[in-house]
Amino acid sequence: MVQRETWATRTGFILAAVGSAVGLGNIWRFPFIAADGGGAAFLVVYLLFVAFIGFPAILVEFVVGRRTERNPVGALLELGGDVWKYVGGLFIVTGFVILSYYSVIAGWFIRYFLEGLRGSYVGRLAAYGEAGAMFGEVSTGLDALVLHTLFMAVTIGVVALGIRRGIEFATKAMVPSIVLLLVGLAVWASTLPNAGAGYEYYLSPDFGVILENWQELLPAAAGQAFFTLSLGMGVMITYASYLGEDRNLTRDAATIIGFDTGIAILTGLVVFPVITSAGIEPAAPGPNVIFISMTEAFANVTGGHLLGLVFFGTVVIAALSSAISLLEVVTAYVIDEKGVERWKAAIGMGGVVYLLGVPVTYDLVFLSLLDGFADGILLVFGALVLMLLVGWITPKFAVEELSKGIGDLGSIGQAWIWAIRVPIIIVLVVSLYLGVVEYVEFLTGDFTAWIEANL
Ligand code: PHE
Numbered sequence: 424m425v426q427r428e429t430w431a432t433r434t435g436f437i438l439a440a441v442g443s444a445v446g447l448g449n450i451w452r453f454p455f456i457a458a459d460g461g462g463a464a465f466l467v468v469y470l471l472f473v474a475f476i477g478f479p480a481i482l483v484e485f486v487v488g489r490r491t492e493r494n495p496v497g498a499l500l501e502l503g504g505d506v507w508k509y510v511g512g513l514f515i516v517t518g519f520v521i522l523s524y525y526s527v528i529a530g531w532f533i534r535y536f537l538e539g540l541r542g543s544y545v546g547r548l549a550a551y552g553e554a555g556a557m558f559g560e561v562s563t564g565l566d567a568l569v570l571h572t573l574f575m576a577v578t579i580g581v582v583a584l585g586i587r588r589g590i591e592f593a594t595k596a597m598v599p600s601i602v603l604l605l606v607g608l609a610v611w612a613s614t615l616p617n618a619g620a621g622y623e624y625y626l627s628p629d630f631g632v633i634l635e636n637w638q639e640l641l642p643a644a645a646g647q648a649f650f651t652l653s654l655g656m657g658v659m660i661t662y663a664s665y666l667g668e669d670r671n672l673t674r675d676a677a678t679i680i681g682f683d684t685g686i687a688i689l690t691g692l693v694v695f696p697v698i699t700s701a702g703i704e705p706a707a708p709g710p711n712v713i714f715i716s717m718t719e720a721f722a723n724v725t726g727g728h729l730l731g732l733v734f735f736g737t738v739v740i741a742a743l744s745s746a747i748s749l750l751e752v753v754t755a756y757v758i759d760e761k762g763v764e765r766w767k768a769a770i771g772m773g774g775v776v777y778l779l780g781v782p783v784t785y786d787l788v789f790l791s792l793l794d795g796f797a798d799g800i801l802l803v804f805g806a807l808v809l810m811l812l813v814g815w816i817t818p819k820f821a822v823e824e825l826s827k828g829i830g831d832l833g834s835i836g837q838a839w840i841w842a843i844r845v846p847i848i849i850v851l852v853v854s855l856y857l858g859v860v861e862y863v864e865f866l867t868g869d870f871t872a873w874i875e876a877n878l
Pocket of ligand 1: 443444445446447448449521649650651652653654656658745746748749
């Protein structure tokens with residue numbers, strides 16, 4: 424067997440993990456899920472979820488990856504035995520599903536960037552009529568398909584080139600630029616008229632609303648937290664499997680979560696004031712909201728043309744580093760377990776993902792179909808079974824592995840295991856149940872209606 428690759432530099436791992444975490448989840452998904460969940464009400468539940476479940480969960484994936492030095496399927500097989508490889512198999516399926524629609528959405532951002540190159544956003548909006556019509560026209564159809572193709576081709580190319588040359592190099596440049604750009608945009612957004620209404624909706628929580636709506640807020644926060652942190656499908660297992668050294672994983676986890684959460688919060692600080700200042704209702708939810716509100720905004724402020732180009736361009740870069748991690752999981756599995764060459768694995772798996780995404784470019788109902796399934800069910804289920812494995816079946820190895828690079832954990836290791844064993848598992852079971860109920864409602868409601876209307 425060939426020597427397994429490891430990260431070329433100390434920061435390579437952090438950069439790649441942050442690059443995976445930060446993406447469309449922060450910029451496209453977070454604002455509309457937050458808007459849908461009542462803004463600040465969602466923000467509170469989401470932040471609690473990230474701190475008390477996301478943090479322990481990312482450590483679980485890290486120790487599993489570093490210990491086994493395998494892809495998720497091999498890792499679970501090694502730790503849990505035969506049955507567990509099917510759970511690993513589920514991770515691979517999740518990767519397929521998420522990347523398929525992820526690429527289409529990334530294609531939309533490419534499109535909005537290209538529109539900015541063709542002319543100012545004022546001009547482009549005028550050409551399409553208005554922002555909603557513009558989104559309607561560019562989000563599906565042949566153009567969307569072409570950009571989906573382009574995005575997948577680039578993703579496959581980077582993964583085919585391999586860990587060191589591809590991923591590490593790509594993320595090194597991306598992460599700092601994203602942070603800088605968002606800070607700049609947030610400062611600019613704060614100067615807009617009526618920005619206050621946006622901050623109000625986004626930042627001042629009503630705890631009555633939280634208590635009343637917990638059944639929707641909990642699964643939404645669970646799905647969003649795992650999605651944005653790239654948890655529940657083996658990305659962090661895979662990345663930690665390339666760690667050649669024993670480093671302090673808790674510190675790495677805190678860094679990654681800090682960047683990811685900070686960027687999501689920042690995105691909200693751009694989106695919500697921009698929306699209210701453009702006279703758009705902040706609760707108006709939907710996957711088109713970021714595009715509609717942003718084009719409106721970029722069309723209506725001085726310097727909006729340049730800001731728009733910067734914004735859409737940055738998101739494409741952020742999406743790429745996340746997409747790379749999704750394809751990496753699937754590819755690493757085929758390389759490790761089937762002995763296929765890297766470039767062949769990347770092209771083959773990427774090709775299948777690409778095909779799965781094609782229906783989304785035809786009708787957005789397929790976006791709900793895939794996103795609801797992956798986010799509301801697969802990721803939560805994946806995280807849950809990992810917690811069961813580490814919490815109940817192999818806790819000893821986990822504590823031992825976590826202590827490497829830190830020293831004696833004392834009672835913290837036990838606290839971590841017990842948090843996983845009972846409270847976290849209970850919350851995840853409830854979230855999963857609520858997520859399934861919601862998805863079944865979608866399948867029997869909106870989706871059935873769509874099928875009846877279209878077939
Ligand atoms: N975390 C990425 C984002 O926020 C998406 C992702 C999910 C990547 C799951 C890998 C695994 O955009």
